[in-house]
Amino acid sequence: xxxxxxxxxxxxxxxxxxxxxxxxxxxxxxxxxxxxxxxxxxxxxxxxxxxxxxxxxxxxxxxxxxxxxxxxxxxxxxxxxxxxxxxxxxxxxxxxxxxxxxxxxxxxxxxxxxxxxxxxxxxxxxxxxxxxxxxxxxxxxxxxxxxxxxxxxxxxxxxxxxxxxxxxxxxxxxxxxxxxxxxxxxxxxxxxxxxxxxxx
Amino acid sequence: xxxxxxxxxxxxxxxxxxxxxxxxxxxxxxxxxxxxxxxxxxxxxxxxxxxxxxxxxxxxxxxxxxxxxxxxxxxxxxxxxxxxxxxxxxxxxxxxxxxxxxxxxxxxxxxxxxxxxxxxxxxxxxxxxxxxxxxxxxxxxxxxxxxxxxxxxxxxxxxxxxxxxxxxxxxxxxxxxxxxxxxxxxxxxxxxxxxxxxxxxxxxxxxxxxxxxxxxxxxxxxxxxxxxxxxxxxxxxxxxxxxxxxxxxxxxxxxxxxxxxxxxxxxxxxxxxxxxxxxxxxxxxxxxxxxxxxxxxxxxxxxxxxxxxxxxxxxxxxxxxxxxxxxxxxxxxxxxxxxxxxxxxxxxxxxxxxxxxxxxxxxxxxxxxxxxxxxxxxxxxxxxxxxxxxxxxxxxxxxxxxxxxxxxxxxxxxxxxxxxxxxxxxxxxxxxxxxxxxxxxxxxxxxxxxxxxxxxxxxxxxxxxxxxxxxxxxxxxxxxxxxxxxxxxxxxxxxxxxxxxxxxxxxxxxxxxxxxxxxxxxxxxxxxxxxxxxxxxxxxxxxxxxxxxxxxxxxxxxxxxxxxxxxxxxxxxxxxxxxxxxxxxxxxxxxxxxxxxxxxxxxxxxxxxxxxxxxxxxxxxxxxxxxxxxxxxxxxxxxxxxxxxxxxxxxxxxxxxxxxxxxx
Numbered sequence: 001x002x003x004x005x006x007x008x009x010x011x012x013x014x015x016x017x018x019x020x021x022x023x024x025x026x027x028x029x030x031x032x033x034x035x036x037x038x039x040x041x042x043x044x045x046x047x048x049x050x051x052x053x054x055x056x057x058x059x060x061x062x063x064x065x066x067x068x069x070x071x072x073x074x075x076x077x078x079x080x081x082x083x084x085x086x087x088x089x090x091x092x093x094x095x096x097x098x099x100x101x102x103x104x105x106x107x108x109x110x111x112x113x114x115x116x117x118x119x120x121x122x123x124x125x126x127x128x129x130x131x132x133x134x135x136x137x138x139x140x141x142x143x144x145x146x147x148x149x150x151x152x153x154x155x156x157x158x159x160x161x162x163x164x165x166x167x168x169x170x171x172x173x174x175x176x177x178x179x180x181x182x183x184x185x186x187x188x189x190x191x192x193x194x195x196x197x198x199x200x
Numbered sequence: 201x202x203x204x205x206x207x208x209x210x211x212x213x214x215x216x217x218x219x220x221x222x223x224x225x226x227x228x229x230x231x232x233x234x235x236x237x238x239x240x241x242x243x244x245x246x247x248x249x250x251x252x253x254x255x256x257x258x259x260x261x262x263x264x265x266x267x268x269x270x271x272x273x274x275x276x277x278x279x280x281x282x283x284x285x286x287x288x289x290x291x292x293x294x295x296x297x298x299x300x301x302x303x304x305x306x307x308x309x310x311x312x313x314x315x316x317x318x319x320x321x322x323x324x325x326x327x328x329x330x331x332x333x334x335x336x337x338x339x340x341x342x343x344x345x346x347x348x349x350x351x352x353x354x355x356x357x358x359x360x361x362x363x364x365x366x367x368x369x370x371x372x373x374x375x376x377x378x379x380x381x382x383x384x385x386x387x388x389x390x391x392x393x394x395x396x397x398x399x400x401x402x403x404x405x406x407x408x409x410x411x412x413x414x415x416x417x418x419x420x421x422x423x424x425x426x427x428x429x430x431x432x433x434x435x436x437x438x439x440x441x442x443x444x445x446x447x448x449x450x451x452x453x454x455x456x457x458x459x460x461x462x463x464x465x466x467x468x469x470x471x472x473x474x475x476x477x478x479x480x481x482x483x484x485x486x487x488x489x490x491x492x493x494x495x496x497x498x499x500x501x502x503x504x505x506x507x508x509x510x511x512x513x514x515x516x517x518x519x520x521x522x523x524x525x526x527x528x529x530x531x532x533x534x535x536x537x538x539x540x541x542x543x544x545x546x547x548x549x550x551x552x553x554x555x556x557x558x559x560x561x562x563x564x565x566x567x568x569x570x571x572x573x574x575x576x577x578x579x580x581x582x583x584x585x586x587x588x589x590x591x592x593x594x595x596x597x598x599x600x601x602x603x604x605x606x607x608x609x610x611x612x613x614x615x616x617x618x619x620x621x622x623x624x625x626x627x628x629x630x631x632x633x634x635x636x637x638x639x640x641x642x643x644x645x646x647x648x649x650x651x652x653x654x655x656x657x658x659x660x661x662x663x664x665x666x667x668x669x670x671x672x673x674x675x676x677x678x679x680x681x682x683x684x685x686x687x688x689x690x691x692x693x694x695x696x697x698x699x700x701x702x703x704x705x706x707x708x709x710x711x712x713x714x715x716x717x718x719x720x721x722x723x724x725x726x727x728x729x730x731x732x733x734x735x736x737x738x739x740x741x742x743x744x745x746x747x748x749x750x751x752x753x754x755x756x757x758x759x760x761x762x763x764x765x766x767x768x769x770x771x772x773x774x775x776x777x778x779x780x781x782x783x784x785x786x787x788x789x790x791x792x793x794x795x796x797x798x799x800x801x802x803x804x805x806x807x808x809x810x811x812x813x814x815x816x817x818x819x820x821x822x823x824x825x826x827x828x829x830x831x832x833x834x835x836x837x838x839x840x841x842x843x844x845x846x847x848x849x850x851x852x853x854x855x856x857x858x859x860x861x862x863x864x
Contacts, residue, residue, distance in 0.1 A: 003763055003764070003765045004762050004764045005746070005764075005765055005766075006764040006765065007212050007749055007764070007766045007767070007768075008766075008767050008768040009212045009766055009769060009777055009789055010767070010768030011212065011768070012768075012777075012787070013788045013789070014775075014788060014789055014790065015790065016788045016790075020780070020787050021778065021790070022331050022408055022778060025331070025403065025404040025407065026331070026335075026404060029399075029400035029404065030400065032434055032435075033396055033400070033434055033438055036434070036435055036438035037438040039438075040472065044446075044457070044468065044472070047465070047471075048457075048463060048465065048468070051464075051465050057463050125453065125454075125455050126453065126454035126455060126456070127462075128456050128463045128464075129459065129462055129464035129465075130463055131456075132446075132449070132455035132457050133457070136445075136449070154832055158837070163837065165837075167791075
């Protein structure tokens with residue numbers, strides 16, 4: 001072939017953070033999919049509200065104490081999350097490891113508290129449609145938290161075991177992005193589950 | 201979120217002239233072939249991450265399901281050919297029509313369109329593989345296992361029987377005991393997981409992996425169509441996953457989402473289902489529009505008229521498609537004002553469709569059309585699709601809709617839209633890209649014969665159904681009394697169905713014969729417009745020896761005599777060029793993952809979980825550990841791999857030589 005070589009990409013880097021890289025697009029793609037799912041389930045919550053006179057229908061309100069405490073912990077996790085992201089983007093192996101371990105630990109604590117939050121819902125999934133949607137809503141979010149805790153743990157392990165490559169730091173950075181997503185969604189879901197029965 | 205490096209980002213080096221030496225070319229070819237080796241043996245077969253191999257399997261599997269769905273349709277036509285026929289009993293008939301719809305929508309139409317994208321999009325945008333290739337492999341196996349599960353259910357007389365949209369309460373725990381509806385609900389989960397994975401891959405591939413020079417306004421219309429389809433999948437499918445998961449929970453653990461006695465609502469099902477179900481129609485035919493654009497451009501020898509209008513129409517269709525779902529629910533007693541809105545929205549969708557039709561007509565008018573088989577299918581598409589669109593606009597009007605609700609008029613309408621809008625373009629596309637995929641030409645005489653058989657057979661089958669609908673024949677009845685006077689038209693429809701089957705058999709025969717003994721295809725047998733024709737037929741595992749630099753919207757037709765290419769992409773690992781979204785300027789190089797068995801294993805565990813959850817809620821806790829293990833195995837890096845930057849390694853044969861030439 002008589003092809004002309006006009007562009008030499010060899011000097012370009014082998015990775016990129018954020019929207020310049022592929023991993024970000026995959027992560028955001030799944031965030032959009034899962035976000036759509038959260039939206040659907042929240043819409044169903046309000047749709048079902050319209051079908052009955054009282055809310056919650058013939059059940060006590062959920063208790064807000066424990067859930068609110070957990071909300072504070074989840075929100076506070078944004079700080080180590082931001083530090084982990086920053087450390088990863090600076091290729092600071094020691095700090096990235098440290099903050100990922102902290103993040104995994106906080107996530108695990110949140111999960112344990114979350115397990116007890118189920119007892120504060122004051123309903124079962126098979127009581128009525130209200131109970132069903134509340135259980136699905138909280139479980140859907142819990143699955144996400146659990147997934148990201150495992151994800152952070154695996155990433156932290158990889159950073160300890162090696163081989164440590166630039167790509168691992170990109171993964172750590174996108175992992176932090178995903179954790180923000182999970183934290184952000186907990187706010188409307190928490191408000192829906194624990195406060196809407198009082199407000200509606 | 202942007203790169204944190206403080207100093208100026210490294211930039212690609214532009215060079216004026218540098219020609220590779222033939223020796224270096226041969227060495228590069230050999231090394232690329234070794235690096236991108238597809239693998240062999242059983243483990244290799246299950247580990248493949250090559251988008252072409254996975255794409256071909258995906259297409260073949262979806263077409264096999266299409267064939268089975270067609271056989272089910274033929275059984276229904278046989279049963280309905282005569283009044284008071286008792287060839288098939290009502291229970292079996294319910295399973296057959298439910299299976300037919302479910303198979304065609306979920307196991308054929310959406311997967312085959314995504315499969316075409318998996319095969320063609322990376323070639324058309326000029327890269328070496330699809331983004332997230334392991335996810336692609338995973339998606340294929342999940343799809344395959346889901347389909348197999350449904351057909352096993354049919355064999356053991358447990359196929360779903362509540363219609364392809366499985367309305368509650370009919371599909372709920374009270375009216376559908378047994379496991380039939382659960383198989384349906386889980387099939388949805390299987391196919392949606394597979395479809396969503398591919399959608400994310402397509403979006404990423406199109407946005408980030410286009411060859412340098414292919415700015416947004418140079419993306420081929422086919423690729424635009426696939427991009428719009430992928431976005432629609434991403435926003436529509438979560439609704440149906442939600443709906444079917446609720447159904448499964450209602451049936452398995454006693455939740456009450458669709459149970460009005462406990463505060464649930466049956467219409468909730470219809471809202472959730474059609475919020476997905478209407479976009480689903482567009483998910484199926486938007487890719488068809490892209491195929492038709494590709495075919496018409498090539499066979500008129502000119503770019504499609506009105507590129508910008510075409511792209512905007514595709515995008516508009518994607519948006520408006522989400523505002524129409526209630527027109528499936530006109531008979532449910534929703535508020536009048538709401539219905540009016542959805543009538544208006546349904547009529548608006550005719551505008552972007554109309555724009556595209558007119559652009560194609562102008563292209564044919566102003567071009568020099570060659571009436572080869574793919575072109576015949578494209579024209580057949582235009583005729584049938586316009587007719588189906590018109591019957592669709594009539595259906596959007598509430599009074600008429602109530603008159604023909606759930607009659608054969610609706611059956612006629614959606615077959616005109618779906619067969620016309622998706623199957624005709626798809627068969628045209630198979631004829632068009634068969635040489636690229638297999639390296640063999642399909643027979644033209646047989647091709648034309650198959651077109652006419654299918655075209656006439658299609659109209660003979662489905663046109664009479666409009667009239668049957670006017671006469672009040674409801675859909676989904678397994679038989680009808682002779683006094684209704686529906687016998688003749690039904691017999692005509694059955695004769696048409698036989699023709700359709702014969703036409704399908706002709707296509708299949710032609711494909712098999714051509715695959716085995718067809719004439720060798722050239723790299724660019726049709727003088728095509730887009731990049732897939734720039735490489736071999738079939739393409740090598742690495743797609744392109746050098747990543748091309750795109751010089752115009754018609755990548756092939758605007759190529760200079762000595763086409764510009766990219767160098768410096770490593771050939772000793774699976775490196776691709778990542779470019780920016782708008783201008784497709786190179787941003788960085790990225791190493792795509794190697795083949796591995798883990799996505800297959802993960803698909804096996806996922807499938808076991810989905811099937812298990814039909815029978816017990818314990819499937820979730822039991823499968824969590826193996827699921828986590830397979831996922832971690834999937835992401836765990838293999839050994840100590842060279843991922844650090846290498847300064848001009850020996851493997852850069854041609855690059856090194858060109859650099860030296862440049863210095864000299």
